[in-house]
Amino acid sequence: MNLKSKRILVFGGDLVLMNKLIPGLNHAGAHVTWVNSGEILEDNFENGQYFKFDQIKSVAFYVNILEPFLRNSENFDGILFALSEGTLRPIGMTNINVSRQMLEVNYLTFVELIRLVLKTKKLNKGSSILALSSISSIRGLKSKMAYAASKASLNSAVLNMAAELMPKGIRVNAILKGALTTDMEQKHVQDMFAIGQDDSNKSNLGLTSSEELTTLCILILSDALKTMTGTLLKLDGGYSL
Amino acid sequence: MEGKRFLITGATGSIGGAIAKELALKGANLVLGVRDVKKIEPFLRDELVGIGHYAIELDLNNLDSISEVINSSVRSFGRYAGFVHAAGNGEVRPIKLTSPSFMAKVMNVNFFSFIEIIRSIIEKNAREEDLRIVGISATGAFLGNSTKTAYCASKAAMNSAVRCLAKELANKKVRINTVAPGATRSNMMEDLKNIPGGQETLNKILERQFLGICEPKDIADAVIFLLSDEAKMISGTCLPVDGGRLIS
Numbered sequence: 001m002n003l004k005s006k007r008i009l010v011f012g013g014d015l016v017l018m019n020k021l022i023p024g025l026n027h028a029g030a031h032v033t034w035v036n037s038g039e040i041l042e043d044n045f046e047n048g049q050y051f052k053f054d055q056i057k058s059v060a061f062y063v064n065i066l067e068p069f070l071r072n073s074e075n076f077d078g079i080l081f082a083l084s085e086g087t088l089r090p091i092g093m094t095n096i097n098v099s100r101q102m103l104e105v106n107y108l109t110f111v112e113l114i115r116l117v118l119k120t121k122k123l124n125k126g127s128s129i130l131a132l133s134s135i136s137s138i139r140g141l142k143s144k145m146a147y148a149a150s151k152a153s154l155n156s157a158v159l160n161m162a163a164e165l166m167p168k169g170i171r172v173n174a175i176l177k178g179a180l181t182t183d184m185e186q187k188h189v190q191d192m193f194a195i196g197q198d199d200s201n202k203s204n205l206g207l208t209s210s211e212e213l214t215t216l217c218i219l220i221l222s223d224a225l226k227t228m229t230g231t232l233l234k235l236d237g238g239y240s241l
Numbered sequence: 242m243e244g245k246r247f248l249i250t251g252a253t254g255s256i257g258g259a260i261a262k263e264l265a266l267k268g269a270n271l272v273l274g275v276r277d278v279k280k281i282e283p284f285l286r287d288e289l290v291g292i293g294h295y296a297i298e299l300d301l302n303n304l305d306s307i308s309e310v311i312n313s314s315v316r317s318f319g320r321y322a323g324f325v326h327a328a329g330n331g332e333v334r335p336i337k338l339t340s341p342s343f344m345a346k347v348m349n350v351n352f353f354s355f356i357e358i359i360r361s362i363i364e365k366n367a368r369e370e371d372l373r374i375v376g377i378s379a380t381g382a383f384l385g386n387s388t389k390t391a392y393c394a395s396k397a398a399m400n401s402a403v404r405c406l407a408k409e410l411a412n413k414k415v416r417i418n419t420v421a422p423g424a425t426r427s428n429m430m431e432d433l434k435n436i437p438g439g440q441e442t443l444n445k446i447l448e449r450q451f452l453g454i455c456e457p458k459d460i461a462d463a464v465i466f467l468l469s470d471e472a473k474m475i476s477g478t479c480l481p482v483d484g485g486r487l488i489s
Contacts, residue, residue, distance in 0.1 A: 059341040091360060091409055096304050096353055103348065107394060108341050115336055137397075140404030140477050149352065152382075152401030153394035159385035160393050164336055230385045 001224045004029035008221060009076045011035050011113055012056060012083025013132075016182045017210055022048070024214035025080075030221070033073065035066075056083060057105045059112045066113070070120040077124050078221040079117065081110050081131040088143045099146045106150035111157055123170060128221045131158050131174040135236040138176065151176075155232050162230030171229040173220050178236025181207045205237035242469070243268035245322035245369070248314070248362065250274045250299065250354070253281055255427035256377055257327030258288075259457035260464050265289040267465065272314055272321075274299030274328075274358075301328055301354035302346070311361035323373040323468050324362050326355045330395075331429045333388045333436070344391045351395035356402060363415055371414045373468045376403060377460070378419040380483045396421075400479045407477025416476040418467045423483030425455040452484035 008030045010022060015038065023046065025032050032048035034040070037056045051069065055061035085105040089098055110131055117123050136144055137151035155174055162172040216235060219225060234240055247264055251257030252273040261271055261284075270293035275281045278296045285294055297314050300306060315321070330350040334343060355376055362368055381389055382396035400419055407417050424430060424446045433439040447454065463482045466472055481487050 062341075091356075091363070091406060094356070094360070096357060099353060099356060103398070107398075108344055111336070111339055111344060111390060111394075112341055115339060118337055137401055138404075140408040142405065142409045145356075145402045145405040145409065148405050149398035149402040152397040156382060156394040156397035157390050159383075160381075160387070160390040161336060161385075163385035164387040164390070 001219055001222050002029045003078075003218060003222055005031075006077040006221070007031045007033065007074060008078045008080060009033050009035065009073075009117075010080045010082060012081065012109075014082075014084070014182075015040060017180065017213075018082070020182070020210035021082075021214045021217065024211070025218065025221075028218045028222070030078075033076070035069075057085065057109065059104060059108050062109075062112045062116060067116050067120065070116055070122050073122055075122050075124050076117070076127065078128045079113070079123070079130070080217060080221065081113065081129070083109055084132065084134075086134075086136075086144075086147045089146065090143050091145055094146050099149070102146040102150040103153060106147070107153040107157060110154055114161060125169040126223070126226075127170050129158075129161070129165075129170065129172045130217060130220045131172075133158070133174040133176050133232070135176045135178045135234060135240050138232075139240060158232065159230050166229065171226075173228060173231045173233065175213070175216060175220070176232055176234045176236065176240075177208060177213060178234075178239040179207050180213060181209050183207075208235055208237060242465070244270065246270045246272065246319055247468070248272045248274060248311075248321050248324045248358070250301065250326050250358070251328030251377070252284065254327060254329070254429070255457045256422065256425060256460050257325070258284065259461040260325055260327055262288060262290075263458065263461040263465055264468075265291050265294065270294060270318075272297055272318055274301075274310070274314075276300055301350045304349060304353055304357050307354060307357040308361045311358060311367065315367045320366070320368050321362055321372070322369045323375075324358060325374075325464055325468070326358065326376045326399075328354070329377060329379075329429070331392055331432065333392065333433075335388050336390060339390055344394075347391040348395050348398070351392070352398045352402070355399060359406065359417075363410060363413065372416070374415065374417040375464045375467050376417075376419040377464075378421045378479055380421045380423050380481060380486050382421060382479070383487060403479070404477045411476060416467075416473070418472075418475060418477065419479045420460060420463045420467065421479050421481045421483060421487075422460045423450045423455050423481070423486040425457060425460060427457060430454075446486070449489040450484040450486040451489055455482060455484055 026046040136148040379396040381393035
């Protein structure tokens, strides 16, 4: 299992996780093109490039900015979609703008990214698309309606795209991740602790490490599982059981 | 159901219409939220048993207007005992034509409007003490279908939201569920037949829906069960009424 000579487009992702995941992809042999907003530690790249794209969370700019970027890129053998946004709000405070924003970042951007990659013909036959989703998408959680629904939409898009892109030899899968060790440094997880909604102790096998997530990403992006498509893989330490 | 008031969207469709007819038969009073009130008048007059049924203009694409329309209907007709969201946009497009504006249009009708109505109807002055909500989802929320990304994703959003809201609203005596119809004799099925390759797609679906095509009344019966006291311990669930489609 390796990613030798593969060009992987990594889209989004929080800095704490990506600083561990991208070197992992590099070590497996991949050339990584990481598109994200914000700053990164450039010396984490052994083999690849970083592109700062300020409007990454707004699909309104994709045709004007992402499409020209893709047209100037080389072809990819895989895409790792890691863009995500999550906040906690009870339904009374989840107005239409909150739902829209969450859906735009967690679902619409994924569909638009894939649409533009296909339009610009930048995905090689046999490519693997992998979306990082959340175990929340299949659970009922208080104050997480908008987030969970947006991740469920992402899961559904993965299933439908898998069916649609099969004739092109492109695989589409998702990882439904539970709490990661790196999440403990994230504000939304600290918020959950603050309102007593943290139930990560239900992950009886413990929190998932970034190394474990990286291994699974490499496996799915590699040619080792050439017939696996339309799969939603849980990586949650047993949380959802 | 006798004397209880229910809000129904999508009553101009086959499934929504069947739900309205069955609820009326059981003595419920209905408020039908529709885009064009005139269009539904013959249905109100000729097909619903009983009296005390009304239609209100409710544009599910105009999300900002929903709250006021619901509040106004409460002032006019009284509090609601339940809400059924049967309105749906089932347009299909290949991924290359699935633009953000198209996805937003589908989401508005199938998901955002559902949530906006819930946000209004759960207010204390808008409802009876016990409130029952049912959304019409789709088996597509669980499956992979070519060219149906936007539709299926919107229905998956609905199911996921229902799981969260069932938990969040349980202490307010709100029960909320969805029904996932398989291929059903409906306007949407007729639309599917009329698009290129549609009949072939339908045949493939029916090969795996081994109990045959669902009738709108089959879906209505499931919805009425979930709205009734007999389902008082059921919340956060998606009930497939799909002729076996999901297990085949």
